Amino acid sequence: MRKPALMGLALAVLATGCTVERHWGGSADAGGDQVNIGLVTKTDTNPYFVQLRVAASAAAREAGAEFSALAGQFDGDNNGQVKAIENLLQQGVNTILITPNSSTGVLDAIERARGAGVLVIALDTATEPADAVDATIATDNVAAGRKQGAYVRAALGDTPPKLFMVDGTPGSSVDTNRHNGFLDGIGLAGGDPAIRGRAPANGDQNTAQQRVENLLQRTTDLNAVYTMNEPSARGAYAALxxxxxAEQVVMGSIDGGCEGVRDVRNGLYDATVMQFPARMAERGVAAAVEYADTGTKPSGFIDTGSVVITDKPVPGMDSKDTGWGLEHCWGDE
Incomplete structure (x- = not known):
């Protein structure tokens, strides 16, 4: 049975809006259907989704599969993702890998795809309900948020937290799970007066800077900052x-991209929680190959893991330094 190898030398995939980028592979094994994979990401500009797309493209090429990549035009573009799914169905894909902008915003389109016999796997972001897709391959975002919160709590020592929270896109399961996980890790309940301010930034650096500047007009009495992702952390740093x-707060983040690891090394923030989009992509492609070959579908939630990256380790928490992080950023452990 064919199995895609781990990500080799990645080739850039340039997809904008609903532009299709195909990578044509060889024919399928005798008796199996041609593997035709469509990937739909939230955007084609966020470096995280660029890396996921590049890894999926490389794995598909190595598997001899056809591959098409589409994206929403901005974070939260549900209509763009619905159009992308419809486009892929017209192309005759047998698997769709999708990072949904909203946990509920594309459910009707996903249902139509599954009704047509297409395997649908959520990558990175879960749908609500989870069984709207055949399987989810992603970071356990509650666990990742909990690790960030536990790190910030430990780094503060005996000092009670005075916290800003820079959230992501409202309605996204990633945003909700990381936010709730962080509060659990730091030991606070939602609405606790220790939370001095919170604002959504949609994962965007410039928006995060503006929102934190607005929060600072209300109070500068803080010692901790939660950020949903690394662009948000860079924006928060620019405001602080x-x-x-900036030197007076403990700030954590989640992503683990190479730029984010360098940010930690250079002191912009104290820690980031690395996730592994290349692993998500490779396992998604492997599932697509298996489905085309045998009709077997994956099911449930498949956790691809997360690791705290910091050069300021704290007692009782497993972590890796930025040297390790730069060797593994967004790849496989």
């Missing part, structure tokens, strides 16, 4: 630094 607050 001119006020002399």
């Amino acid at each position: 630094r001119p006020r002399g607050l």
Whole structure:
């Protein structure tokens, strides 16, 4: 049975809006259907989704599969993702891998795809309900948020937290799970007065900077910052630094991209929780190959793991330093 090898030398995939990028492979094994995989990401500009797309493309090429990549035009573009699914169905794909912008925003389109016999796997972001797709291959975002919260709590020592929370896109399961996991890890309940301010930034650096600047107009009495992802952390740092607050807060994030690991090494924030989009992509492609060959579908939630990256380790928490992080950023452990 054919199995895709782990990600080799990646080739850039340039997909914008609903532009299709195909990578044509060889024919399927005798008796099996041609593997035709469609990938739909939230955007084609966020480096995280670029890496996921590149890894999926490379794995598909190595598997001899046809591959098409589409994306929403911005974070939260549900209509763009619905159009992308419809486009892929017209192309005759037998598997769709999707990172849904909203946990509920594309469910009707997914249902139509599954009704047509297409295997649908959520990557990175779970749907609600989870069984709207055949399987989810992703980071356990509650666990990742909990690790960030536990790190910030430990780094504060005996000092009670005074916290800003820079959230992601409202309605996204990733945003909700990371937010709730962080609060569990730091030991706070939603609405606790220790949370001095919170605002959604949609995972965007410029928006995060503006939102944190707005929060700072209300109070500068803080010592901790939660950020949903690394672009948000860079934006928060840009807002804090001119006020002399960047060195006074413990800030964590989640992503584990190479730029984010360098941010930690350079002191922009204290820690990030690395996830592994290449592993998500490779396992998604492997499932597509298995489905085309045998008709076997994966099911349930498949956790691809997460690791705390910091050069300021804290007692009682497993972590890796930025040297390790730069060797593994967004790849396989």
